[in-house]
Structures are given as C-alpha cells and as structure tokens.
Amino acid sequence: MSAVLAPRTGTIDVLPQSVHIGAEIRGVDLSRPLAPEQVAEIRQALLKWKVLFFRDQPLTHLQHVELARQFGEPTVGHPVFGFEPEHPAIYSISRDRKKARYQGEKLVRPWSGWHTDVTAAVNPPFASILRGVTIPPYGGDTQWTNLAAAYQALSEPLRNFVDGLRALHRFAVPQGANATTDFNVRLQRRPLLTEHPLVRVHPETGEKSLLISPTFIQRIVGLSPRESQVLLELLFEHSIRPEFTVRFKWEPGSIAFWDNRSTAHLAPEDIFATEFDRQLYRVTLGGEIPTGPDGRPSVALEGDPINSAE
Ligand SMILES: [Fe+2]
Numbered sequence: 321m322s323a324v325l326a327p328r329t330g331t332i333d334v335l336p337q338s339v340h341i342g343a344e345i346r347g348v349d350l351s352r353p354l355a356p357e358q359v360a361e362i363r364q365a366l367l368k369w370k371v372l373f374f375r376d377q378p379l380t381h382l383q384h385v386e387l388a389r390q391f392g393e394p395t396v397g398h399p400v401f402g403f404e405p406e407h408p409a410i411y412s413i414s415r416d417r418k419k420a421r422y423q424g425e426k427l428v429r430p431w432s433g434w435h436t437d438v439t440a441a442v443n444p445p446f447a448s449i450l451r452g453v454t455i456p457p458y459g460g461d462t463q464w465t466n467l468a469a470a471y472q473a474l475s476e477p478l479r480n481f482v483d484g485l486r487a488l489h490r491f492a493v494p495q496g497a498n499a500t501t502d503f504n505v506r507l508q509r510r511p512l513l514t515e516h517p518l519v520r521v522h523p524e525t526g527e528k529s530l531l532i533s534p535t536f537i538q539r540i541v542g543l544s545p546r547e548s549q550v551l552l553e554l555l556f557e558h559s560i561r562p563e564f565t566v567r568f569k570w571e572p573g574s575i576a577f578w579d580n581r582s583t584a585h586l587a588p589e590d591i592f593a594t595e596f597d598r599q600l601y602r603v604t605l606g607g608e609i610p611t612g613p614d615g616r617p618s619v620a621l622e623g624d625p626i627n628s629a630e
Pocket residue numbers: 435436437585
C-alpha cells in the first residue's frame with residue numbers, strides 16, 4: 321500500500337504527510353527493542369520531517385519508556401505538574417488537566433495554545449513521544465508546525481534582525497484566566513524563567529529555527545513593550561501558516577514523536593465543546609541548552625534545569 325509513494329530504502333517505510341512536516345512510519349513494532357539501524361533511520365526521519373506518526377502501537381507505560389530510552393534520556397514527567405504514580409517519566413495528558421490549572425475564559429488569539437514543550441526551562445526536551453489511549457470519535461486532533469521552515473521563509477533582513485534577539489519564556493496563566501490555588505502552589509514551588517535566543521541553531525543539523533513558544537514567551541529582551549508585542553505577533557502569525565503545519569487525527573494506539581527543537585504544536589480545544597473523553601500519555605527526552613546563531617547559550621533566570629526521571 322505504501323510502496324508507490326515511498327519505496328523502502330532501509331528497514332522502515334517513511335510516508336511524508338505534507339511538504340514541510342510530518343511523516344508516518346510503517347514497518348516497525350515499537351513494543352520491542354528496535355534494531356540499531358531502525359533507531360538510526362527513525363532518528364534521521366525525525367530530523368528531516370520533525371514529527372513522526374506511528375499507528376497501531378498499543379504500548380504499556382513501561383514499553384513507552386523503553387521506546388523513549390532508545391533515543392535519549394527520559395526526563396521527569398513534567399517539571400511543574402509531576403508524573404504518573406510509579407512511572408516518573410510518564411506525564412498524563414487528560415481532557416481535564418487544564419481545569420486543574422486555571423479557570424475562566426482565557427484570551428483567545430489564533431496562536432493561543434501553540435507552544436514548544438517546556439521552553440520555560442533552560443533545557444527544553446529534545447523530543448516528546450505522545451501515545452494515544454482514549455481517543456474521541458472525532459475532534460481532538462493535534463497540529464505541529466515546522467519552525468525551521470518558518471524561519472527560512474522570513475525575508476533576509478528580518479532573519480538577520482531576529483538572529484540577534486533573545487526572549488524571556490516562563491510558565492504563566494493564559495491572559496484573562498485566573499490561576500487555581502494548586503497551579504499557584506506548584507509554580508511557587510518550581511518557578512521557571514529562561515532567556516532563550518529567538519533563533520536556535522539545531523545541535524544535530526545546524527539548521528536555524530525560530531525558538532518561539534507563544535504560550536510561554538513573554539517578551540523580547542531589549543525592545544520596547546510595543547515593539548516586542550508587534551514583532552512577536554508577526555512571528556507567531558507567520559510561524560503557523562498552514563503550509564508549515566501538519567494535522568494528526570489520533571486513534572487508540574497512535575504515537576506522535578516530535579523534535580521539540582524545531583517545532584511547536586497545538587493542543588486541541590474543540591473537545592471541550594463535547595463530552596468525549598481523551599487520554600494520552602507523554603514521555604519527554606532530555607535536551608541540550610539551546611544556543612543562538614552567535615553561539616550564546618540560553619540562561620536560566622529562575623528555576624533549575626529539567627531533571628532526568630532516573
Ligand atoms: Fe505540548
């Protein structure tokens with residue numbers, strides 16, 4: 321079925337899902353240890369396509385963590401929100417988790433909710449592996465965008481300008497909403513504020529990409545508040561242009577594995593208009609401290625780096 325569009329050249333089948341981002345991988349069983357060449361080919365596909373999708377892989381928590389271990393070092397489930405009992409590397413993504421964080425209507429903009437995982441930390445995960453368990457019959461899709469393609473599509477003068485900028489990222493309640501007591505307690509226990517370059521050089525490919533995480537980014541350092549706001553809005557709007565994105569429809573047993581260094585993603589809001597349940601689990605892999613085009617690394621202003629789960 322896949323042979324026409326993607327002839328098998330190695331040990332896996334790679335089926336691109338759009339021009340700039342996303343590929344489905346077939347021909348692997350993720351419940352068992354992968355052959356070294358499969359690990360290498362999946363990693364190459366990840367660097368090229370930024371997010372990989374797998375179908376019909378009903379893994380247990382332990383198998384999920386074992387899969388992740390073949391590509392890096394699993395971090396603690398979430399540095400602020402914790403992890404599943406007895407599974408320190410597993411973070412539950414349930415339909416109701418937002419209720420535990422804030423109440424009230426947040427200010428909705430086209431890019432609200434787009435983010436790169438945990439950029440409030442100085443060492444955001446290099447990758448996230450998300451596993452679908454309970455999936456609504458419709459709705460609840462996730463979208464990803466390729467921030468390297470978005471960077472390349474900026475005009476050269478603007479690329480040169482953003483190359484020299486840095487921005488502040490922190491965990492905060494969405495504008496317009498009120499934090500719950502639990503959210504405030506957790507943030508006070510583990511405040512995270514980091515200055516990152518606005519453009520990141522990929523440690524494996526050397527590719528430049530925008531390090532913009534609309535949910536976490538606060539402002540650009542050194543610009544006036546209005547300059548920062550307008551430039552960020554321009555970059556947010558640009559970076560989620562449809563041609564840079566891919567949309568994934570989950571099924572039970574689906575897995576999405578993305579390079580968190582060159583992408584942002586959008587959690588679905590549409591399920592809140594339904595009664596459908598939705599349960600996914602995530603494992604994140606420890607990442608490098610980002611560096612900008614000038615070689616300057618990110619700097620933690622508050623909080624510690626993300627810990628390993630082990
Ligand atoms: Fe996320």
